[in-house]
Amino acid sequence: MKLTEINIILIGIVSLLGVGFYGLLITRNLIKVVMVLQILVKAVVLAFVFSGKVSGNLGLGQSIAATVIVADTIVAVVGLALAVQVRRRFGTLDAPEISTLRG
Amino acid sequence: MANILILLIIGFPWLGALIVWLIGDARPKTQHTLAVAFSLLSGISSLILLAFINSQPAIDLSLGTSFGNLTFTPDGLAVSLTVIATVVGSLAVLFSVDYMRGEAQLGRYYFMVLFFIGAMAGLVLSGNLLFTFFFWEITALCSYGLISFYNDDPKAVAGGIKALIITQVGGVGLLAGALISYANLGSFQISELLGRADTIPTAALSFIAFSFLIAAAAKSAQFPFHTWLPDAMEAPTPISALIHAATMVNAGIYLLARFYPAFESVPGWKTAVILVGVTSALITAFMALTATDLKRALAYSTVSQLGYMVYAIGAGGVLASQFHLFSHAVFKALLFLTAGSVIHAVGTRDMRRMGGLGAKMPFARNVFIIGALALAGIPIFNGFWSKELILEVGLEHSPMWAYALMLLGAGLTAFYTFRMTWMVFFGTPRETLHIHPIGLAMKISLAVLSIGTFTTWLLFGGLNGILSTSLPFHEIEAESTLEMIKAVSFAPATWFALLVVTLGLGLFFAFGRKFALSESPAWLSTLTESSFGFEPVNRFVVSLVSNGAEKLRATQTGQLNWNILAIVGALLVVLAALVWGGAL
Incomplete structure (x- = not known):
């Protein structure tokens, strides 16, 4: 496989997705969950811009990406706020422990 | 005019359902009155609709391209079933006034009953398969709600859930058939399916035919889905009468009768229908022989009689099946409501604890005997004419083994009917039971139904007339009541059947009274308790x-x-x- 521009971006998308999913699989800490979710979303944003470029609708891809960034920021903020609340209530950020606590 | 009447027939009960529910349970008297009024209005509208029978849709509402038009067609088949549903239904509601007096949550009860009656009328009048399916599901939901009406009784809840799950199998069958037909015809209209059935590929048409058979068998509690109906006996008795006589179980027979012209050429379909009918009629007749619960014995007899109707359709006798459905609706409603008044009076459903009640409840005894004679197929009563008509069709158009088994079924019917009557009303009292008097509303509905049991067979010519003129795809010969009487009286099938019925009665009077009270043979009761091996299958x-x-x-x-x-x-x-x- 030649390292053309397109292939480099594709590799970037797939590896970001891989890191994100792997992170979700192994993390227990809620703040780290928010972080890996961000990585996943970055892969998606990159994919939007990329698909806009290859399909010739660069503007469309970029505007969707901008929208996703806004929505994703809100997700991050709410997620982190929840993490803070969880830490205050349960004294831990460990996801499995919280679910066992809830019975 | 017909369009307004159809809207009234469905609209009155549904509007009544809402109003009775909204009035609240604090005013039970108003609830009773309004429920009776709305169901009677619907019954009257459907009787008027008899004058406007037509094979063309009376209501044709366009709903865009994906669902097809919402049509209601007042043809003979639909209107005769609507009349049964609304008139017998309103008698059951009238009966409820006495039966349900003092019960809590009447709003929920009447809501379900009225919603049920309206949905049943919609189901048979609808000319669009998709809406038939919607109404079909509403009746399933209402039957569940009513069977589980006493929702603090785990048996009632279990019976309701069982009915819901088993009839859902039928609902899936109906939907699958409707979708396959839509895929082939591009329309949900019933008339399209009937008219263009020959353009559907054979494989697809067989699929539709057999999934509709599954739907009908599950709804009408036919083999192998017959196990839900006896468990539905936990419902209040007017509901049992409603489900058994007026609404629910007739839907399956209706489906088979409606689509018979489209499916009769499907290889194996008619044989399958005959097989379903014969099996259901026979095994439930055996179960009725050993039942000790009055309502269960009646429930088994319903499945058995429905088996006769299914068998008639398999043999090509759509008219005979509809005629028997009509007779059965009247005499079975009578039997159930009388059983209800007996149960209401003595407070138990166990026939072993009854006995000798006839002297104390002469009115109930007399009307029950009328119903029982009709069920057994004794001449003059409506059950006789329609059952003979079915057996006559069967002798001509069905395999010999099927006819012989159905004859055996007729003998068994006579036997178990007399066993039931004798255990409840005759003999010596086995227990002193405190007896409440029967209320006036109960007596009125019982009297109307027992007059009907004597006379509805005279309406044969009328039923035949509306069926033969308004169903373009069914081939039904016009025949007047007089011709029918002649045909039945001189048919060999009648004399065979009478012979077998007499034999059944003779056997009952020779051995039956002992058999009724003693424990039945162990092998028979084991078989019947497990519903001939189907209850274990269910449990599995x-x-x-x-x-x-x-x-x-x-x-x-x-x-x-x-x-x-x-x-x-x-x-x-x-x-x-x-x-x-x-x-x-």
Whole structure:
């Protein structure tokens, strides 16, 4: 496989997705969950811009990406706020422990 | 005019359902009155609709391109069933005034009953398969709600859930058939399916025919789905009468009768229908022989009589099946409501504890005997004429073995009917039971129904007339009542049947009275208790599902990481399918 521009971006998308999913699989800490979710979303944003470029609708891809960034920021903020609340209530950020606590 | 009447027939009960429910349970008297008024209005509208029978849709509402038009067609088949549903239904409501007096939550009760009656009228009048399916499901929901009406009784709740689940199998069959027909015809109109059935490929048409047969069997409690109806006996008795005589179980017979012209050429379909009918009629007749619960014995007899109707359709006798349905609706409603008044009076359903009640309840005894004679197929009563008509069709158009088994069924019917009557009303009292008097509303509805049991067979010519003129796809010969009487009286089938019925009666008077009270033979009661091996099958399915669900619970950890693993795994499967599926 030649390292053309397109292939480099594709590799970037797939590896970001891989890191994100792997992170979700192994993390227990809620703040780290928010972080890996961000990585996943970055892969998606990159994919939007990329698909806009290859399909010739660069503007469309970029505007969707901008929208996703806004929505994703809100997700991050709410997620982190929840993490803070969880830490205050349960004294831990460990996801499995919280679910066992809830019975 | 017909369009307004159809709207009134469905609208009155549904509007009444809402109003009775909104009035609240604090005013039971108003609730009783309004429920009776709305159901009677609907019954009267459907009687007027008899004058406007037409094979063309009376209401044709366009709903866009995807669902087809919402049509209601007041043809003979639809209107005769509407009359049965609304008139017998309103008599059951009238009966409820006495039966349900003092019960809590009348609003819920009447809501379900009226909603049920309206939905049944819609189901038979609808000319669009998709809406037939909607109404079909509403009746399933209402039957569930009514069977489980006493929702603090676990048996009633279990019976309701069983009815719901089993009739859902039928609902899936109906929907699958309707969708396949839509895929082939591009329309949900029933007239399209009937008129253009020969353009559908054979495989698809067989699929539709057999899924409709499954739907009908599940709804009408036919073999192998017959197990839900006896458990539905936990419902209040007017509901049993409503489900058995007026609404629910007739829907399956209606479906078979409606689509008979489209399916009669499907190879094996008619034989399958005959097989279903014969099996149901016979095994439930045996079960009725050993039943000790009055309502259960009646429930088994319903399944058995419905088996006769299914058998008649399999033999090509759509008219005979509809005629028997009509007679059966009247005399079975009578039997159920009388049983209800007896149960209401003595407070038990166990026939072993009754006995000798006839002297104390002469009115109930007399009307029950009228119903029982009709059920047994004794001449003059309406059950005789319609059952003979079915057996006559059967002798001409069905295999010999099927006819012989149905004759045997007629003998068994006479036997178990007299056993039932004798156990309840005759003999010496086995227990001193405190007896409440029968109310006036009860007496009125019983009197109307017993007059009907004597006379409805005279309406044969009328039923035949509306069926033969308004069903373009069914081939029904016009025949007047007088011609029918002649034909039945001189048919060999009648004399065979009378012989067998007399034999059944003779056997009852020779051995039956001893048999009724002693324990029945062990092999027979084992067989009947397990519904001829179908109750264990049901239990196996239930345990399979619940055990499977219990095992699968282990996968629901509620932990994020496992869920992500499943998502990634599913993603990989989808990717693989895309990659290799595209290559194939």
